[in-house]
Amino acid sequence: MNIKWNGYIKRLLWISVFLGVIAAIPLGYSRWMMEKTSKQIEFIFDFRDLLQIASYEPNPETFVQLQLESMKETGITTMSVYESTLNDLMLAGRLNIYSESQAALLQRNIPISNRNFTYVLFTGEKEENTLRPIIKNRFNKDNINVSNWTFGGRTGLILETPIENALIKTMEPDPLALQLIHDEGFKILPRISDRDRPFDQEATERMLADFQKLGVKRILFDGSTVKGFGDQPEKGTLNSFGDLLNKYNIGLAAIENLENPQSGFEILANIVEYNVVRLYSLSENDSATVKPDVIADRVLLAAKDRNIRMFYFNGSVVRNPDNSGITNSLDNVYKAIASQGGAKDKLSSVGFSIGEAKQFERSSPPGNELLEAVIALGAIAIIAFLIGAFFPALLLPAFFLLLIGSVALYFYSSALVEQGLALGAGISTSTLAMIWSMKRVDKYTRKYEKLPQGFSIKRRFKISVFLFFATTLITLLSTPFVIGLLSEITYNLRLQQFRGVSVLHFAPIALFSLYTAAFMRRSSILNLQKILRSQITLVWVLAALVIGAIGYYYLSRTGNSGTVSSLEMLLRGMMEQFFGVRPRTKEFLIAHPLLLLGFFLSIKFRAARVLIIIGTIGQLSIIDTFAHLHTPLYISGVRVLIGQGLGLIVGLFLIGIWQLVEKRIVEGYNKWVGTEKWK
16 A cells, blocks of 8 residues: 555656646746847947057047047947046046145145145136036035136136045046047946945936936946945935936946956846846956957857857056057957957857847746746655655655745745755756666666676667666756746846855765665665764775865866866867857766766676766756856757767767777786686
8 A cells, every 4th residue: 555655646746847847848938039139249348448548649639539430440339438536537638636745836836734635727618617516516525625726827626635535536427528439429338336425316317317318228337336235224225226227218237257246236137127238348458468369259158158248348558668668458359359250250150240238038928936836846846756765755755844845935035945946956856867877777787697698789888878868868857947946037147146056066976876885775774774883994084085085176177166277278169169069078078978888887897887976977067057047048958969969979989999998808807817707
């Protein structure tokens, strides 16, 4: 009766799993269609860097005009403009700044004792009319007195604060620069910060209204926080700022791979209904030193593989002592974008065009919440199956405990439940796939040992290929759960990320190894008792140290922070150019081939099962590929297929090599031990 009921329970849980897979299809389709909606790439240049470079030229204004024309021809459509400082305005030729001693020297006077003010002279009437009220309002806001000053027929201001303090005050972006950029036909990407506090609702609305008149569609934040974050706890200023952005139809740009995400960005993105485009920034150093073809490859990879639509180029001055000259990085940037085979050509070849970057258009399928609930139920069933593989009696209790725990935790944090179940499904599916394959190998091994001549090489080969693909298909069951549970746009924009990558890459290997070593042929209770009563020997300690060292190296190569050698970077580039989509090196060159070879050898030699354990890495890498939620589904699918195909070819090559050398190994072993047959 118990056996009968266990069978019913397993069938019901498997039905839950397959219903979860089916429920994930509409969500996956919605994501697939969303990823096709934004195909325009926007190139941006830092206007402050252009002014900085121009300051090293004999005719700065003429240089800026010439470079703006060159940028338009190159394909740069947008200029980024920071909030102004007095130093920026001086760099742009709007005014001159003097300290107390410099002003006295200029006027041929002795500096006034016990006074340390800042003196500003405007370079023209237009500059004064535009900038005087901006400067005066900003410094008065900090209770700094501002008075009029004249010298040499020019008018200016006296700021009653030391020049060191005056230079760090931020104001709204230079209106004259904004108008110049607009008149030259460029779009504008303002970079604003939260440094000007307290948050001024009226001034901020006036600034955004001016932005809208100039055609601004998106803003980029400067600094570690978004505007309004500092006063949010007391005044709810993030909400106020987000409402203003919606009012003036202005979205956000999110910088990729910041060491620390900008505080408040995720809240603000939610308020503007995720009107967000991801941005890749090329540093000043890379703009000057990285070869144009390498920059072009970076742009292509970021657009194609990471759904990035905005590319921000910084510029810099390069001092060359050998030639006693000063150059800049502009020509290098132009070549990277517009030369033959440059970024524009590469992007065009895969269906992108140059224009205004737009957010992804997304829509949820009908009954979205119900679908997610069905997917979650299937994920819980898979996790319960893994627990049941070790302790069969706990299958049903584990399912209900996980279900109750997930429901309770959902009311605290739905994101935590979704990520936890996605991680659990990934670990469980890959581990169950390997357990299934090892059971099949064990079954074939026992049959092989009973036959006088064993299996033929042809039959072992067929079994190995079958197990190779069947194991991968079982592993791929996790993909719908990862995609379905983490279907929110926040994952695509990397405002949230799939957590537990290191756990995903380590836990299944440890669980599968434990199962193979202790749970294959004994009851779970006896195995647990044996493990708990085992004595820890020096051999165990040494083995643990070796395994730990290997594990540390393996994990160091895993995830976004993994390190790779220059040789592997070269190989990656070649694979990218040849296939269009780069397969995972550890899959096709190591894990998949060793898994196939392990299946082939383990039927005959039990010791070869360690190769199957190593091959688990490839199954985990497959799940990790789809867990890169900012990567298009098409790219992830092609990457897995190429890795599987190449891994099969390399694995077949290893089997062929083994067959060639096996006879000599056997003969040498027989001579050593003095036996007639190698068992």
